[in-house]
Amino acid sequence: MRIIDLRSDTVTKPTPAMREAMFKAEVGDDVYGDDPTVNKLEELAAKMLGKEAALFVCSGTMGNLLALLTHCTARGDEAIVGSESHIVIHEQGGAAALAGVALRMVKTQHDGTMLLEDIEESINPDDIHFTRSKLLCLENTWHGVPLSLEYMKDACALGRKHGLLLHLDGARIFNAATALGVTAKEVAAPFDTVQFCFSKGLSAPMGSALCGSRQFIERARRLRKMVGGGMRQVGIVAAAAIVGLEQMVERLAEDHANAKILCDELCKIDGLKVNKEGVRTNMVFFKISQQISQEEFLNRLQDNGLLACDEGRGGIRFVTHYGIDADDVREAAKRVALTVKQITEGTLAATAR
Numbered sequence: 001m002r003i004i005d006l007r008s009d010t011v012t013k014p015t016p017a018m019r020e021a022m023f024k025a026e027v028g029d030d031v032y033g034d035d036p037t038v039n040k041l042e043e044l045a046a047k048m049l050g051k052e053a054a055l056f057v058c059s060g061t062m063g064n065l066l067a068l069l070t071h072c073t074a075r076g077d078e079a080i081v082g083s084e085s086h087i088v089i090h091e092q093g094g095a096a097a098l099a100g101v102a103l104r105m106v107k108t109q110h111d112g113t114m115l116l117e118d119i120e121e122s123i124n125p126d127d128i129h130f131t132r133s134k135l136l137c138l139e140n141t142w143h144g145v146p147l148s149l150e151y152m153k154d155a156c157a158l159g160r161k162h163g164l165l166l167h168l169d170g171a172r173i174f175n176a177a178t179a180l181g182v183t184a185k186e187v188a189a190p191f192d193t194v195q196f197c198f199s200k201g202l203s204a205p206m207g208s209a210l211c212g213s214r215q216f217i218e219r220a221r222r223l224r225k226m227v228g229g230g231m232r233q234v235g236i237v238a239a240a241a242i243v244g245l246e247q248m249v250e251r252l253a254e255d256h257a258n259a260k261i262l263c264d265e266l267c268k269i270d271g272l273k274v275n276k277e278g279v280r281t282n283m284v285f286f287k288i289s290q291q292i293s294q295e296e297f298l299n300r301l302q303d304n305g306l307l308a309c310d311e312g313r314g315g316i317r318f319v320t321h322y323g324i325d326a327d328d329v330r331e332a333a334k335r336v337a338l339t340v341k342q343i344t345e346g347t348l349a350a351t352a353r
């Protein structure tokens, strides 16, 4: 049985074009600025995001950490973040532990936004009793949901009005742009800095770009070295990221279409609560109503050759990506239906005993 892996778009393997580009990549010591492939990638990333400069970093987590470190220059400076954002939930408290940045959490709404009034309320006056509010961070897409251009513009205008710097965790910015029918540059426009990942829907093996002004990126480059992210002949992997930007952006629409098919098929299965409205890009979330824990359900799915991600109270997550086609998602839905049937029949048998 072929395993269908829908845990994340991070499971994607490099395309044949990427492997070819990696094989042929010209390299140098990037800490000295000598790697021509990295330099090319950084220029391309900055251009596509409409920023002056970019920095190739190991991961999205490192990109966000460097944004916090570079923007929040004084110990204890505060960054305003969504309560359900990746920075809060999935980065192991790096903001506090490594960057000395205080996080002010504002409730994340079901569509990934924070209410403007909540943001405004969380901004501290310049008063000795409070932390210094320095940075506002948004995330787009959030759990696969794109934030609208209008919302980002309004939230950023509010931040600016109060003198905040603005960062976007745009790990999947190209999915957001595809869903909104705009360019990544337009999504990035209201922000001072953006981090986005090559290692997700763009299918490169690793890395992210942190984009911003030339001056900001110079400072971030020094700090990247401090956190141990200075890499050497890393053009080997930057070559794959270039292919990601040049060849893999347009196909993201396929992943979004496959997520819709998957959602429709899951909706036909009794006993599942599918978040239909939330399916806007490449993610599908659902909850189970069986008398079985989510963890146990995921184990049963795995026995049936299907891998999914446990999102705790958020339910179960499927992510579509390169290497998964429409037939695969139909097959995935069949395996979910089979799992539900096996559980229901098992429960009925137990009751009859």
Ligand code: TLP
Pocket (backbone or CB within 6 Å): 007, 008, 009, 010, 058, 059, 060, 061, 062, 086, 087, 090, 139, 141, 169, 171, 172, 197, 199, 208
């Ligand atoms: N997200 C991963 C897991 O960490 C949950 C995934 O499978 O979705 N920002 C956002 C919005 C992300 O979703 C992720 C990765 C990151 C940052 C961090 O990127 P990496 O994994 O490269 O450190």
